[in-house]
Amino acid sequence: MLWIWLLCFVFVCNSERIYEGLVVYHDELKLPDLPYDYNALEPYIDEATVKVHHLGHHKTYGDNTNKALKEWREADPTSPLARSSIVRILQEITEVPETWQVAIRNNGGGFVNHVIYWATMCPNGGGSPSGELMMQINRAFGSYVAFQEHFTSAASKLFGSGYVWLCENEKGGLVITSTKNQDSPLSDGLYPLLVVDIWEHAYYLKHQNKRAGYIQSWWNTVCWDEVPKLQRFWHQSRNSL
Amino acid sequence: MSVVSSLVRLARAAPFAARFKHTLPPLPYAYNALEPVISREIMEIHHTKHHAAYVNNLNVAEDQLKDYVGRGDVNSMIAVQNAVKFNGGGHINHSIFWNNLTPHGEGQPKGDLLAAIQRDFGSFDTLKTQLASKTVAIQGSGWGWLGYNKERGKLDLAACSNQDPLQATTGLIPLLGIDVWEHAYYLQYKNVRGDYVKAIWNIVNWKDVSARYDAAIEG
Numbered sequence: 001m002l003w004i005w006l007l008c009f010v011f012v013c014n015s016e017r018i019y020e021g022l023v024v025y026h027d028e029l030k031l032p033d034l035p036y037d038y039n040a041l042e043p044y045i046d047e048a049t050v051k052v053h054h055l056g057h058h059k060t061y062g063d064n065t066n067k068a069l070k071e072w073r074e075a076d077p078t079s080p081l082a083r084s085s086i087v088r089i090l091q092e093i094t095e096v097p098e099t100w101q102v103a104i105r106n107n108g109g110g111f112v113n114h115v116i117y118w119a120t121m122c123p124n125g126g127g128s129p130s131g132e133l134m135m136q137i138n139r140a141f142g143s144y145v146a147f148q149e150h151f152t153s154a155a156s157k158l159f160g161s162g163y164v165w166l167c168e169n170e171k172g173g174l175v176i177t178s179t180k181n182q183d184s185p186l187s188d189g190l191y192p193l194l195v196v197d198i199w200e201h202a203y204y205l206k207h208q209n210k211r212a213g214y215i216q217s218w219w220n221t222v223c224w225d226e227v228p229k230l231q232r233f234w235h236q237s238r239n240s241l
Numbered sequence: 242m243s244v245v246s247s248l249v250r251l252a253r254a255a256p257f258a259a260r261f262k263h264t265l266p267p268l269p270y271a272y273n274a275l276e277p278v279i280s281r282e283i284m285e286i287h288h289t290k291h292h293a294a295y296v297n298n299l300n301v302a303e304d305q306l307k308d309y310v311g312r313g314d315v316n317s318m319i320a321v322q323n324a325v326k327f328n329g330g331g332h333i334n335h336s337i338f339w340n341n342l343t344p345h346g347e348g349q350p351k352g353d354l355l356a357a358i359q360r361d362f363g364s365f366d367t368l369k370t371q372l373a374s375k376t377v378a379i380q381g382s383g384w385g386w387l388g389y390n391k392e393r394g395k396l397d398l399a400a401c402s403n404q405d406p407l408q409a410t411t412g413l414i415p416l417l418g419i420d421v422w423e424h425a426y427y428l429q430y431k432n433v434r435g436d437y438v439k440a441i442w443n444i445v446n447w448k449d450v451s452a453r454y455d456a457a458i459e460g
Contacts, residue, residue: 056432106380159327160403161381161423181381199381200423201432209290209424 019119022112023085023237028066031059040123044217046206061110068103090186109182116192122223129224140174151176155215158198166194191234193227265296266336274344278440280429291424295331302328330404341417343446350447354454361396373438375400382422388413389457414457417450
């Protein structure tokens, strides 16, 4: 019987979601592996883009965050916030000393934003949500179609670089919101459930200037199985944050 | 009264008189002329898609603004400001950019501009280092600029977000802009913005930058 428990233990450990580490303190943030192969989101998001996006952009955000955190921790060995999780730090971003606030907002935000982006996409994605999440979407937006239209419209209209998010607020209500550059909705008291990266690097190799084509493609990668798991994760983590 | 002046009066009185429309300026060189620094593919998309979209959307935003002004709808006038700034800025910035670049880069400025650079930055190399550093560090989309501060009579550097136009945003008169929106370099340089900014010095049109400087100190 013991081997069954061991197998379950191993299975549970291997099922750790790539966002689970975000709410825990680390000496150094590590770039998580993607939950799928680099070509797994084809034909919607091309392999070349996923590779550069993950190993280039996302990695750089992590490295720069680590640099800023290290300097802050050395400069202020007693700061409890400096020794919190990156999620906590983003939630309290205005408390970060000025010397490192911009660097952590931009790079820490970039690190976390991309984890959520990867986590809520998957091969064989698309379709629509079900269960409790679908009911919440209907309540908040009228229907799934209305939600999709509203989300797509926000993503199309965003000026410059940024993200469009489906978030849950403290009261459990769903909202569509956008952030510029690498700003995180966590800094606005929101919990991100789904996100589309609208920085040009997310789509330029395949779609060039045709952002609308990218957004349309991206809907086919949305992992509606994963979004409720992320939602539960935030519910469970809130108390320890 | 001449026929011409009668026609002019008629045109002015006509309720559907043609409104001013911005147009996409042609590039002063072929799409492949800036290779190997900037690829033909990037130049073509950058000019015919991105800049063209700013021009088209600026015309739309201006038409909307004129309607709102005509109807006294202040709320809508304010709401459309972002579109005017974004697309108008995009049109201004790119119109300068195409002329700031040349296939026949001379490597460095001369004459009065060089003297001003040495006066205000110490050396041309220092200017390059500072402008490159400021430009590469821009978060998200934006432009790095060498500009002229008319009030203080000196050159200055600035970074602007998105398509915020230099003069309207900072008061500096634009002399040389470096576009670091990812669309300006991504197909060729991917995430290595630093390599693009390093390479662009080879195609800066210092004659154009000098002409802008001369106009700025005179104006």
